[in-house]
Amino acid sequence: MSIETSQRIVIKIGSALIAPEQDGCRSRYLLNIAQFIVQCRAKGKEVLLVSSGAVAAGSHLFKNKDKSSVAVKKAMAAAGQTEMISTWERFFDFPSAQLLLTHGDLRDRDRYNSIRETLFTLLEQGILPIINENDAVTTDDLKVGDNDNLSAMVAAAADADCLIICSDVNGLYDKDPNKNPDARLLDTVGELTPEIYAMTGGPTSSVGTGGMRTKLQAAEKATSHGIVTYIVNGFNEDTFSELLNGANPGTRFLPYDTPMQEAVHWMTHTASEQGELIVEASEFDELSCDDIVAVNGDFSAGETVLVRNEDGQKLAKANSNYSSCLLNFIAQQDKDIVTEKVQDSIGPVISQNDIAVFEERKS
Numbered sequence: 001m002s003i004e005t006s007q008r009i010v011i012k013i014g015s016a017l018i019a020p021e022q023d024g025c026r027s028r029y030l031l032n033i034a035q036f037i038v039q040c041r042a043k044g045k046e047v048l049l050v051s052s053g054a055v056a057a058g059s060h061l062f063k064n065k066d067k068s069s070v071a072v073k074k075a076m077a078a079a080g081q082t083e084m085i086s087t088w089e090r091f092f093d094f095p096s097a098q099l100l101l102t103h104g105d106l107r108d109r110d111r112y113n114s115i116r117e118t119l120f121t122l123l124e125q126g127i128l129p130i131i132n133e134n135d136a137v138t139t140d141d142l143k144v145g146d147n148d149n150l151s152a153m154v155a156a157a158a159d160a161d162c163l164i165i166c167s168d169v170n171g172l173y174d175k176d177p178n179k180n181p182d183a184r185l186l187d188t189v190g191e192l193t194p195e196i197y198a199m200t201g202g203p204t205s206s207v208g209t210g211g212m213r214t215k216l217q218a219a220e221k222a223t224s225h226g227i228v229t230y231i232v233n234g235f236n237e238d239t240f241s242e243l244l245n246g247a248n249p250g251t252r253f254l255p256y257d258t259p260m261q262e263a264v265h266w267m268t269h270t271a272s273e274q275g276e277l278i279v280e281a282s283e284f285d286e287l288s289c290d291d292i293v294a295v296n297g298d299f300s301a302g303e304t305v306l307v308r309n310e311d312g313q314k315l316a317k318a319n320s321n322y323s324s325c326l327l328n329f330i331a332q333q334d335k336d337i338v339t340e341k342v343q344d345s346i347g348p349v350i351s352q353n354d355i356a357v358f359e360e361r362k363s
């Protein structure tokens with residue numbers, strides 16, 4: 001599988017490509033990327049752009065401020081975002097649309113579906129979605145935190161079949177190439193094992209977030225959705241002509257043969273658990289109040305919870321039809337009477353369709 005056969009491509013651009021000097025946006029590296037987007041569209045492919053760079057682009061407007069302050073970073077992002085979007089717009093003679101998302105948006109199933117609907121409608125109209133995290137409004141609890149993972153969540157939400165992550169190195173090496181001159185580039189990765197993760201370190205550029213590790217997390221999210229993923233060098237002109245010719249200029253991550261179902265993928269990779277249910281059984285189709293041994297954390301009805309057994313093993317993620325408060329209340333009552341009454345009106349704590357069971361990769 002190569003991008004030649006892909007129909008819907010998400011391309012993620014790091015901050016260093018947009019604002020290499022952290023002094024406003026530069027078009028130096030963007031021209032190639034913009035041409036690649038234009039050529040993909042000319043071939044009938046749909047493209048979505050996940051663009052970092054708001055903080056780096058806005059940085060020069062806050063010269064006299066403490067840039068390690070969260071409040072200043074958020075203001076830099078808000079100011080830099082408009083500069084970044086207008087920089088991108090100059091390259092295109094077709095319309096683009098800005099989407100600023102947080103993890104809070106993506107992990108809420110209704111908002112997630114609303115985002116999907118917007119993306120599909122934009123693509124139908126031939127409009128290029130340009131997506132970034134909404135840094136100006138996020139808190140630690142609400143943010144994805146890096147645009148590698150965000151790009152994979154967007155690729156899954158958009159039902160894309162290809163994700164291209166542009167980095168400042170040629171791809172994944174067996175060790176950090178900036179620290180090890182003898183590092184070897186991996187051409188193709190089938191499974192993201194702990195050994196592969198162990199090859200990576202954090203960011204090295206002054207504007208990057210997450211380093212290679214978050215790119216691997218993104219590749220895992222995307223490939224489990226059936227999306228072929230590339231990590232390539234966005235600074236290198238040849239990267240994009242090679243991609244267009246169906247070659248692999250960096251590291252290619254193979255999609256699962258049997259991708260996860262959309263709802264299961266969302267629950268596994270995008271929704272985050274708000275609490276835990278401890279259960280006795282190791283296998284189950286649904287869970288009733290009687291199956292639950294303990295409840296950890298505070299969650300509302302409809303939120304995602306982690307299901308563990310008594311040994312602490314993670315069994316599944318699931319949507320709970322009951323709040324933690326109600327489950328704790330039921331646990332203190334005469335079980336036979338209360339449980340029966342409550343379950344008659346609400347149904348099981350976890351329904352069969354709302355469970356994402358943790359399982360081995362099926363390929």
Ligand SMILES: Nc1ncnc2c1ncn2[C@@H]1O[C@H](COP(=O)(O)OP(=O)(O)O)[C@@H](O)[C@H]1O
Nearest residue numbers: 014167168173175199200201203204208211212
């Ligand atoms: N095994 C590895 N292979 C490739 N790069 C690695 C590896 N381990 C750590 N890195 C570092 O990750 C960096 C890329 O991530 P990052 O700095 O976040 O940049 P960006 O997201 O802008 O591409 C590389 O410059 C490299 O130094």
Ligand SMILES: N[C@@H](CCC(=O)OP(=O)(O)O)C(=O)O
Nearest residue numbers: 015052053054055146147209
């Ligand atoms: N949302 C942030 C970018 C976060 C991020 O992941 O940056 P990068 O590692 O350069 O892709 C911004 O626009 O500045």
